[in-house]
Amino acid sequence: MKSKIEEILRKAVGSGPVDIFVPEKENFGHYSTNIALRLAKPSGKTPLEFAKELAEKIAVSAPAGLFEKVEAAPPGFVNFWLAKETVQNEFAKAAKEKTFGRSAAHKNKTVIVEYSQPNIGKMMHVGHLRTTIIGDALANIFEYLGYKVIRWNYLGDWGTQFGKLIAAYKTWGDKRKVKEHPIDELQKLYVRFHDEAKRDPMLEMQGQAEFKKLEDGDKENRKLWEWFKKESLKELDKIYATLGVGFDTYIGESFFEKNMRPLVEELRNEGILTKSGGALIVNLDALKLPPALVLKADGASLYLTRDIAALRYRIIKFKPEKILYVVGNEQSLHFEQLFAIAKILRMDKAELKHVKYGLVLGEAGTKLATREGRTILLKDVLRKAIELARKVVDEKNPALQAKVKDKIAEAVGVGALKYNDLKENRNSDITFNWERMLDFTGDSGPYLQYTYARLKSIIRKSQTSNLKSQKFEMLNSDIELALMRKIFEFPDEVARAGEALMTSTLAAYLHKLAVLANKFYETTPVLKEENPVRRAALLSLISVAAETLKNGLALLGIETTEEI
């Protein structure tokens, strides 16, 4: 609908960009534009005059019966109200299409979304939640918009940290213990290493040496590394299963190990390498960036070096239109440097975007650090959320079967965590707060899931299988029309989320949709409706509203259940 009005508007104003938006309040129209405010000046008219003329022009030129009215409003808006019939017809179209809003417009375009990126040998903590669910949601959105999406879990499976882990294992490790609880033990070793390294600087060098050996192909270190990686992946899979998140590839940093030497050669040939304190750097003064270190004095590679190689690989192999790096704010400099070097190496054909987000800070408001043992484990957060959800289900809906309750608890617990994060768009840091994360009321995941379940409950009780009524002229009340309009805004909202790389606008839209659905629920008794034609139309409306909620939540990676 939005694009249709834009087209009409474009015809009326001639050329140039036009922009239609849905105003906050209905008394400013169903759709609105501020174009008169922008175009009035060169015409010598006041914005309001310009808007009035534009409104009159459109009222005449628009297809008959499309609008109920088109009005100018101070200081110079043009507001559009759709006719009832337009709303009903447009809704009918949405109701007919199963894949409403899904587009094929970008069929041949590839987007690589890099997200989650856990480190092998360490447990995932709350910080990983943001990258994992934001990345997953963006991947879903781009798929919906018709892109070919590559979901890339770029594992942190290489680097000095493994030298440190290997050194720690060799010094204090107990093979039997590690076999029993691999990740717990490895994490303990890692923390101990950093703890003792504070007192014993030799340890740090030992760690670096072990990594160098690993990178040089030392058999024992290689074996240990493989073992740690295997165990880590098992652990990670459990978390991803709970989160309902999947990937197309787990190719991580270690994959690019073999590219390090040629890459350094290439950088040398480009003439952009400088020696500095034994290490090799790329000077980025011209771009007002600090120098980027690409090879350590001992000849071992670095995160950035591997990232350059990974970028090269992706561009050659997949020819993506965009690469989205869903990584925390704290790595801004790293990506500025990476993108700068990409430009120098002429690897900037793809649109490279650092999709950044604020840090999750501890309850004290400071950074959580695994290496110092200050961390909140993701598995604990998930477990706690699901347990709490289970308690609430028991309270609210005790009659359900235990198995059903478990399923609901998982959907609700995980949904609450995800929605809580995805509804926010700010780059600002989040201070970790159990209460807020596990709030199941108000503008929350469970609220949307609850709305869905309520709607489905009506349909179940109606004992009708035919939900295909198209007699939408029977639906005339303000709330019914408002709900229909909100539903067919769905594709516009998905497109907007994709353009802005933002999940918050989509979450806000779904919340508004749910508010309308609940208002409808409270004010319109459906099963008591005596007119069978209207009853069928109402059921059809409920069915489409529920589907839209379900589809929207699915884009955010949130499950819905029939009962809650």
Added chain:
RNA sequence: GCCCCCGUAGCUCAAUGGAUAGAGCAGCGCUCUUCUAAGGCGUUGAUGUGGGUCCGAUUCCUACCGGGGGCACCA
């Protein structure tokens, strides 16, 4: 010191340069013999400070104040 992010209601967050700055929580008052009260209705309450650009600034520029993060051999 330099760079990045942020500062909106008591709290946690919204607001593609536009209209009367939106939600949720907490508070207060209603609302379950009616399709799930995880709900609905009502109500109290906010743009860090000073300049600037603009017809119009929470949004852009600038200075300051405050919080968080980063700044070479971690990732």
